[in-house]
Amino acid sequence: GDSVTQMEGPVTLSEEAFLTINCTYTATGYPSLFWYVQYPGEGLQLLLKATKADDKGSNKGFEATYRKETTSFHLEKGSVQVSDSAVYFCALSPSGTYKYIFGTGTRLKVLA
Amino acid sequence: GAVVSQHPSWVICKSGTSVKIECRSLDFQATTMFWYRQFPKQSLMLMATSNEGSKATYEQGVEKDKFLINHASLTLSTLTVTSAHPEDSSFYICSARDSAGALSYNEQFFGPGTRLTVL
Numbered sequence: 001g002d003s004v005t006q007m008e009g010p011v012t013l014s015e016e017a018f019l020t021i022n023c024t025y026t027a028t029g030y031p032s033l034f035w036y037v038q039y040p041g042e043g044l045q046l047l048l049k050a051t052k053a054d055d056k057g058s059n060k061g062f063e064a065t066y067r068k069e070t071t072s073f074h075l076e077k078g079s080v081q082v083s084d085s086a087v088y089f090c091a092l093s094p095s096g097t098y099k100y101i102f103g104t105g106t107r108l109k110v111l112a
Numbered sequence: 113g114a115v116v117s118q119h120p121s122w123v124i125c126k127s128g129t130s131v132k133i134e135c136r137s138l139d140f141q142a143t144t145m146f147w148y149r150q151f152p153k154q155s156l157m158l159m160a161t162s163n164e165g166s167k168a169t170y171e172q173g174v175e176k177d178k179f180l181i182n183h184a185s186l187t188l189s190t191l192t193v194t195s196a197h198p199e200d201s202s203f204y205i206c207s208a209r210d211s212a213g214a215l216s217y218n219e220q221f222f223g224p225g226t227r228l229t230v231l
Contacts, residue, residue: 036222043118043205043224044156089155098144098209100220104155 002027006090006103013080013110021075021106023064023090031092033057033066033073034100038087047075047088080110115139116208118223125196126231133191133226135206141186142208146220147179150203162189164211186211196230203227 007022025031032051036044048057053068062077073090090103115138125131135145143164148156160181161169168181178200180192189208193200204227207220 034219043116044207044222046219046221049219098220099158099161100146100156100207101158102155105153107153 002031002092002094002101004090004092004101004103006106008104008106009087010107010109013108015082015110015112016079017110019075019077019080019084019108021088021090021108023073023075023103025071025073025090025092027071027092027094029095030068031094033064034091034093035062035064035073035075036089036091036102038089038105040086044089080108082110082112084108085110114210114221116206116221116223118204118206118226120226121224122227122229124229124231127197128195130192130194131196131228133193133204133206133228135189135191135208135223137187137208137210137221140208140210140221142189143186143211144209145183145189146207146209147181147189147191148205148207150205150225152203156205193228196228198230201228201230 003026005024034049035047037047048059050057050066056065064073064075087105087107089105091100117136119134145162147159150156159174162181162183164183170176183189205225207222
């Protein structure tokens, strides 16, 4: 079945460091791909999305590119801030459905 | 726009009692809402898909008699945990999809979650 695999955390970085959180998926057809962020004590917020191959989603300095050939959607940010500390979830929505399948989440901690 | 609320934000109940959690789409109509369960430091597990005016569709392994879902209007879905036990303690999150299509295709909008603690 369809699935999402995320790198295990926690990831601890110093402020202004470069961030990569890996996400790979297994799905038939062309799913939509998403990154959500969950700040402590809050619900999930959409960070960015991509709906077709080679699309690049970007928001708040974060970006991810839909790579069909490697079935990946890695999240990157050039310079993280303390305020980016949160849990990041990669998710896919299979073609023809509105369901989401989430990865296990990656906790990011940014130190000042 | 695209705000989803949940009520209550947290609830503590005694074992054997039932608890109702509400999920509302505040500024859009949602024929489809989803209920998730999130265990500490783990991912979200889809429990069921709630369809306005019809029965919910439950994922494999989720007891439909234990987790009753009602979606009586285009802006409200409720999840009732019946005869709750300590193992039902969890963070329950709902999401909604804009049925009119005015908002982003295929995107779900998430509520802030409800933390249930069963003593």
